[in-house]
Amino acid sequence: MSPILSLIQTALELGLISSLTVLALFLSYSMLNICDLSTDGCFTLGACVGSVVALSGHPLLAVPAAMLAGMLSGLTTAVLQTRMGIDSLLSGIIVNTGLYSVNIAIMGGSSILNLNKAATVFTLSKEMLSDTPLKGAHRLLVIILAVSFVVIFLSLFLKTRFGLALRATGNNPDMVRSSSINTVMIITVGLCISNSFTALSGALLAAMQKSANIDIGSGMLTVALASLLIGRAFMGRGKIPLRAIGAVMGAFVFRLVYTIALRFNMPTFMLKLVSSVIVIFAIFIPYMKSRVPIHRRKAQHASGKGEEGHA
Amino acid sequence: MLRLENVTKTFNIGSASAKKALDDISLHVRKGDFVTIIGSNGAGKSTLFGAICGDFFTDCGSIFLDGEDITMLEEYRRAHNIGRLFQDPMRGTAPGMTIEENLALAAGRGGWLSTVTKAEKAAFREKLSLLGMGLEDMMEQQVGLLSGGQRQALTLLMATFNPPKILLLDEHTAALDPATADTVIKITNDMVTENSLTCLMVTHNMQSALEMGNRTIMMDRGKIIFDTCGEERSHLTVSDLTERFSDIAGRALATDRMLLGL
Numbered sequence: 001m002s003p004i005l006s007l008i009q010t011a012l013e014l015g016l017i018s019s020l021t022v023l024a025l026f027l028s029y030s031m032l033n034i035c036d037l038s039t040d041g042c043f044t045l046g047a048c049v050g051s052v053v054a055l056s057g058h059p060l061l062a063v064p065a066a067m068l069a070g071m072l073s074g075l076t077t078a079v080l081q082t083r084m085g086i087d088s089l090l091s092g093i094i095v096n097t098g099l100y101s102v103n104i105a106i107m108g109g110s111s112i113l114n115l116n117k118a119a120t121v122f123t124l125s126k127e128m129l130s131d132t133p134l135k136g137a138h139r140l141l142v143i144i145l146a147v148s149f150v151v152i153f154l155s156l157f158l159k160t161r162f163g164l165a166l167r168a169t170g171n172n173p174d175m176v177r178s179s180s181i182n183t184v185m186i187i188t189v190g191l192c193i194s195n196s197f198t199a200l201s202g203a204l205l206a207a208m209q210k211s212a213n214i215d216i217g218s219g220m221l222t223v224a225l226a227s228l229l230i231g232r233a234f235m236g237r238g239k240i241p242l243r244a245i246g247a248v249m250g251a252f253v254f255r256l257v258y259t260i261a262l263r264f265n266m267p268t269f270m271l272k273l274v275s276s277v278i279v280i281f282a283i284f285i286p287y288m289k290s291r292v293p294i295h296r297r298k299a300q301h302a303s304g305k306g307e308e309g310h311a
Numbered sequence: 312m313l314r315l316e317n318v319t320k321t322f323n324i325g326s327a328s329a330k331k332a333l334d335d336i337s338l339h340v341r342k343g344d345f346v347t348i349i350g351s352n353g354a355g356k357s358t359l360f361g362a363i364c365g366d367f368f369t370d371c372g373s374i375f376l377d378g379e380d381i382t383m384l385e386e387y388r389r390a391h392n393i394g395r396l397f398q399d400p401m402r403g404t405a406p407g408m409t410i411e412e413n414l415a416l417a418a419g420r421g422g423w424l425s426t427v428t429k430a431e432k433a434a435f436r437e438k439l440s441l442l443g444m445g446l447e448d449m450m451e452q453q454v455g456l457l458s459g460g461q462r463q464a465l466t467l468l469m470a471t472f473n474p475p476k477i478l479l480l481d482e483h484t485a486a487l488d489p490a491t492a493d494t495v496i497k498i499t500n501d502m503v504t505e506n507s508l509t510c511l512m513v514t515h516n517m518q519s520a521l522e523m524g525n526r527t528i529m530m531d532r533g534k535i536i537f538d539t540c541g542e543e544r545s546h547l548t549v550s551d552l553t554e555r556f557s558d559i560a561g562r563a564l565a566t567d568r569m570l571l572g573l
Contacts, residue, residue, distance in 0.1 A: 162423040164408070164416045171405040178364060178403075180391035180419070237453075 007259060009140065015255030016143045017208065019248040020201035021224040022231065023150050026247045028194040029228065031158065033170035034081075036191065037092025039198055039224065041099030042073045043217030046199025047206035048106040051113045054207065059119040063146075063203060070199025073099060074191035082184040103214055111214040113206075120207035139208060146204060147248060150197055155241035157193075166190050219272040226275040227251040229282030254278070312509045313340040313477050318362055318372035332358040333369070334533035340477070345503055345510045345524030349517060349552070354530040356513045360479045363511075365389050377476050394470030394508075396463070396483035403466030406455030410446060410465065411435060413454055417469035438468055442498060460491030464498055471502050478503065480512040496523070517549040527552075531560045 021043060028036045050066035058065075073095060080091035107113050125138040134141065157163045169176045169186045176183055198220075206212035231250025235242045258271060266274075320333040332355045340346055348356050362369050363376075365386035373382045381389045396403055404413050414435045415427045432450075439447035442464045446457075454462060463483055470478060480499065484492035496519060503510050514520050520527050526540035529552070536559045539547065 159426050160424045161415065161419065161421065161426070164412050165423075167408055167412070168405040168416055171407040172402070174402050175405055177386065178390060178395050179416070180387055181416075182387045 007263070008256070009137075011255045011259040012252060013139055013143055013208065014205075015252035016140075016147050016248065017201055017204045018220070018224060018227065018255065019147055019251035020150055020204070021198050021220055022227045022247045022251045023147075023154060023244060024194040024197035024201070025221075025224050025228050026244060027154060027166075027197070028191060029225070030232075030243070031167050031170050032187065032190045032194075034088055034187070034191070035092070036074075036077065036194065037089055037221065038073060038077050038095040038099065038195070039092075039221035040217040040219065041096035041103070042070050042195045042198045043202035043205075043220045044103045044212075044214060045069050045073055045099055045106070045217075046202030047212040047216045048103045048113070048202075049199070050203025051115055051118075051206045051212040052106055052108075054115060054120050055113065055118045057119070059121055059124055059207075062207070063121060063200065066199045066203035067196040070195040070197070071192040073199070074193070074195030075188065077195070078188040078191040082187055100214065107212065107214075113212045115207065115210040115212070118210075120210075121204070122207050143204060143208075146200060150200075151241070151244045151248065154244050158240045162186075162189070219275065222272065222279055223254070223275040224251070226278035226282065227254040229279065230254055232282075312342040312344070312377055313363065313511075314338070314373075314375040315362075316373045316375075318369050318374060320358060320362060320367065320369045324370075331533050333362060336372070336533070336535060338528070338535060340509060340511065342509055343507055344526055345508075346512070346526045346528060347520040347524045348511060348513045348528050348530060349515070349520045350530035353532075355533040356530055357481055358533075359530070360395065360481050360511070360513070363477070363479060364393055364395055392476040394475035394478040396466055396470060396478075396480045398482040398485045400459040400462040400466070400486055403469065404454045404462050407453060409451050409453055410439070410457075411450040413465065414439075414469060414472065417472045419473065438472070439465075441501075442468060444494075458491075460487050460495060463487060463495050467495070467498060467502060471506055471508065474506040474508060476509065478508045478510040480510065482513050482515060485515060499523075517552055521547055521549065521552070529556060529559075531556070536560060 021039065025036070025039070028034050046066040046069065049069040050062040053062040053065045076098075077091050077095045080086045080094060081088045086094065104111055121142050122139050125142045126135070129135045129138045129141070158167060165176065165181045166186050166189075169181070169183050169190075173183065176186075202212075202217055202220075206216060227250040228247055229250070230253055231246040231248070232243075234249055235246025238246070254275070258274065261270075261274070262268065315336055315338045318333055318336045319331070321329055321331045323329045334355075336355075336359065348359070350356050361367060363374060365381070365384060365388075368383060373380060375381065376389065376392055405416075408416075411427065411432065415431065418431060418435075435450065436447045439450070444461050444464055446461060446465065449457075454465065457465065467483070483499075484495050487495060499512075500523065502508070510524070512524065514523075521544070525544075526538070527544055527547075528535050528539075529537035537555055
């Protein structure tokens with residue numbers, strides 16, 4: 001394979017893996033209107049649990065195990081903010097901090113796990129596809145499978161009555177509170193689902209790069225948020241399935257741009273700063289646009305002062 | 312249908328700003344009654360609705376809805392039986408969701424994992440067309456794009472889609488322009504009659520307080536100071552009402568909004 005193609009394939013693989021976290025935020029941030037600050041820790045949690053289970057000889061079980069762990073983490077965040085009177089942002093931060101210890105404990109007190117000799121979903125798919133023309137894409141296929149599952153799940157789920165209630169909870173909590181829907185339950189289920197996707201994302205990344213470490217998820221929230229906002233630029237106000245696909249595209253585009261930047265000798269450590277800047281501008285530009293009429297009015301008022309009385 | 316017994320609510324108990332918003336209120340609303348509620352600002356009209364809906368728990372007294380004691384029931388557990396509209400047309404609908412999705416949420420049939428069926432869509436269309444606002448052809452549009460009047464009419468439809476045991480209208484036309492307010496009032500009347508709903512309506516418009524419904528109560532400083540229905544009510548005029556108020560409350564009913572009937 002040509003170096004360019006393999007570069008694009010790697011960008012696609014990494015982009016699609018992180019798109020799972022982007023889809024998690026699509027649910028919690030775009031739909032439920034909760035900024036889940038436990039995302040970084042939950043991503044690492046997925047990586048740790050997935051790796052430990054894979055190392056114990058259950059590469060397939062690793063995936064649902066990681067998702068289950070993510071759900072528990074989401075459940076904790078939800079309980080803190082709905083039942084214990086802790087602010088939504090603070091709940092995320094608290095869980096994120098706690099998860100640091102939990103993650104190291106899961107890895108048996110070490111801050112890094114090596115999966116070089118362990119069987120993972122990717123080594124399994126490699127074996128299965130070794131004699132077929134698809135062998136070069138064995139990783140990509142597994143990832144596409146996971147992403148398709150999540151996109152289809154979200155598209156169907158958000159159409160159900162529960163999904164509508166979840167969107168309304170994010171869109172107009174006043175309305176939902178005065179209807180017969182229990183927002184506590186909606187938020188709890190929503191965060192459990194979104195965090196299971198974040199953990200899935202972490203588990204797949206660890207399996208792909210054959211190692212998990214305590215920093216694997218750091219900055220993930222901002223990276224995913226940047227991707228989400230890029231995706232919104234593609235599929236802003238479309239229907240839910242399109243917006244979910246937009247989120248996936250956003251993740252890929254972010255990765256691609258990053259990969260290209262690396263080719264032009266941008267140092268790897270710049271990734272986080274770039275994602276921060278993208279998030280800042282993605283949120284700032286619409287805000288600035290909304291302020292334009294006010295500034296125009298101010299300018300008009302200032303210049304029109306001499307003519308007062310004519311109107 | 313709805314019975315309040317000696318309901319009292321004081322906000323900010325124990326502080327200098329403590330305010331008795333509901334003062335030993337007892338009220339019995341019969342099935343099919345349409346009660347209009349008037350009173351100056353801070354009389355406790357909205358607080359009364361808040362108590363019925365469970366925005367807060369009352370300090371003492373009991374509230375019964377259709378024989379069931381709902382005094383300490385969580386808000387969302389009683390909401391199924393109560394339809395409620397606010398003055399703010401933005402409050403009752405989700406702006407980022409389509410008309411159809413909003414209605415589907417209000418219709419709320421089937422389990423959590425059910426989706427909108429063709430039959431339901433047809434029912435939505437039919438009900439929307441009754442509003443006479445052309446909303447039936449905009450079902451895929453986001454509610455945020457509708458005007459205040461359209462949103463309020465939609466909210467009304469959502470609140471009565473599954474006829475509630477009681478409908479509470481809290482100055483639901485006050486934020487609309489006069490012509491739109493008239494339309495929404497007409498829709499309200501139609502819906503209440505059609506579903507023979509039991510209804511409480513707070514209004515600042517003394518004229519419509521007397522014209523609509525079959526009973527009028529006047530509130531002041533957390534108490535019901537005047538309650539009229541039947542023969543006596545049918546002879547009342549707006550000026551009678553203001554006179555009655557100053558007789559009982561010992562001061563003039565002083566809000567321009569009320570006198571001007573805005």
